[in-house]
Amino acid sequence: GQTVTLTGVADCFSGAPQYLPAYPDHISSAGGGSPVISNIVYNPADPEAGETVTVSATVSDDGSITTVDLIYNAGSGDVTTAMTPIGGDVYEGEIPGFADGTSVSFWVQATDNDGNTTTSAPQIYIVGQSDGLYSIQFIQENRDALLNQTVTVEATVTMGFGSLRSDRTSIYIQDDSGYGLNLYNAAALTDLVRGTRLRVTGTITEFNGVLEIEPQNPAQDIEILATGLPVEDLVEEVSIAQAKSARWDGALIRVKGTVIEVGTNIGGGSNILVRDFSGSIVVRIWDSAVEAGLFGENTGSPAEVIERIFQKDDFYQITGIGSVYNGEYQILTGYGEDVVNLTESLGDNIIFNVETLMPGQIPGNGLKDEPFAPDLGEMLHLTINCPTESRFTLMVYDLDGREVRNLTPGGNAAGGYYEISWNGTDDNRERLNIGIYLLYFEIRDSHGKVQTEIKPVVLGTPTD
Missing domain, CATH: 2.60.40.10 (Immunoglobulins)
Structure with a gap:
């Protein structure tokens, strides 16, 4: 949109008119550019x-x-x-x-x-930040304003060297705010392993949507404060639907779900598709983590190791870093200890029945797989029987993966026989909107093995 004044020779090339100024001072601006x-x-x-x-x-x-x-x-x-x-x-x-x-x-x-x-x-x-120390939560929530600025953070390494790359440093750190951040440097800083507490000064940058802190001189900008610290207290357990949120970008999270696909090795790593009651997500494991022995003995190719660890249709507990790739959420996992197969048969004497009871109707005579309308006095009646040495939880989630009601007696009930009724209200005893909800039943034995079952229910309303 800028206007210029030209002095030169008029010409024609391939039928198109053109103007040929001979010297730089033959082109002068007449204004129109922005400040x-x-x-x-x-x-x-x-x-x-x-x-x-x-x-x-x-x-x-x-x-x-x-x-x-x-x-x-x-x-x-x-x-x-x-x-x-x-x-x-x-x-x-x-x-x-x-x-x-x-x-x-x-x-x-x-x-x-x-x-x-x-x-x-x-x-x-x-104001008053004389030590220049920022929380990672503040950095994540003000990422645009802090881009290319220098900050200092104190945090613990949650995903250490080798878990993502082995030719350079790309690790994750997390502080007491519960937020995480990628730490990047072109050098291979092999001493930055999981559980290392550090103080780092660096420039806030962004690469392919990943927010990073990049120390310019690691020898001066990174101070190791402690080593060998546990990271379990930093883990936040979420549903898969909840994991698909910018809130968990860079943070250490844990999900539980069923493996529905062990994908082929692609782009230097393996993708595993995991699903729970709220949705599905890709778990990404880089070949470098397998080759570094972080998943145990690496006999065979990385793809073969991953195929031995993950079994289709088995139920797993997976811990890793929330991340985004090409606009899609994923979980980055870099250690064998973060993948736990919870699948084990707990016996055939487990009962989890759901039926809709109309007013005055006796349990056992209700309708199965039918909507229930609390406004008509209908209730959802649940019958549970499980081994006495086990414990179970019974939750209601909406389709976005949000917990709306905890139906577990006492919050975490011992095994036994239970009859539980639900009238379609949330934990505040307020009536939920009509729609589809998910009953999530999880039973765990004394060894920590888990069995789950999910039943959809429809909360309806009377019609004329």
């Missing part, structure tokens, strides 16, 4: 409570600049203040002081004489 904003700096870099922050920026244009504004937000909405030219193309503005812990985001907006406006990418700082 260019660069070199944004704020000072002090670590403001204390009540301290004013000065922001400077270089703003240039092929015409003239009419306004340059500094816009900031400290949690109460955007505030705009004019920036003042201080010499050349440099402009300066101020952000007032705020209390400790306040998160302040800011950006610069410039408009030229042609009405073209440019807005810079946002930046962010935390």
Whole structure:
């Protein structure tokens, strides 16, 4: 959209007219380009409570600049203040002081004489953060504003060197906020194994949608604080539907489900498709993890090792890192200890029956696989019988994988005979919307082996 003035020779090439300026000064701008904003700096870099922050920026244009504004937000909405030219193309503005812990985001907006406006990418700082230490939760929730900024975090390695790559460092770390982050460096930092507590300073970057912290000089930017720490307390157990959320991107999560497909080895790793009551997800295991012996004895090719570990239709507990690849959620697993086969027959004396009872109807005479309408006084009647040495849970989930009701007597019941009724309410005893829900029955024996069953139920309403 920029207008230019040309001086040169008119010509024709292949039937198309063209104009040939002979020298660079034969091309001059007549305006029309947008302002260019660069070199944004704020000072002090670590403001204390009540301290004013000065922001400077270089703003240039092929015409003239009419306004340059500094816009900031400290949690109460955007505030705009004019920036003042201080010499050349440099402009300066101020952000007032705020209390400790306040998160302040800011950006610069410039408009030229042609009405073209440019807005810079946002930046962010935390008042009173003198040590420069950020929580990973804050980084994940403000990723756009923190891109290309330098931060410091303290975290524990959850997916260590070799579990994803062996030629360079691509590992995952997680702090006490429960959020995780990829740590990347072109060097092979082999001492960064699972359970290492570290303090790292690096630049926040993004690669193919993966948020990373990249230390520029590992010898100076990474300090190992402890080794051999357990990571179990960092694990969050979720349904597969819940795992498909940006909340768990980079975090250590655990799902339970049935293997429905052991895919072929592709792109340097194997994909295993796992399904639970709420949906399915790909579990990705890189060949480098198998070759490094992280899945035990690696006799045979990585694909052969994976095929021995995963059996189609068996029920597994899988721990790994929530991730996104090509817009699809997946779980990255890098250790044999994170894959547990829970399948084992618990005997034939397990009963899990579901029937709809109308008012006054005797259990055993109800309708099976039929909708029930609580507004008509109908109830869902469940009969459970399982070995006394086992324990069971009985949950109701919606189709998005959210728990809506815990029907387990006492929250985690011992084996035995039970009759349980449900009137279509949630844990707050409020009536659920009509629709399809999933009854999830899980029984676990004294050795930790698990058997599950899922039954869909339809919550209906009376019709005329």
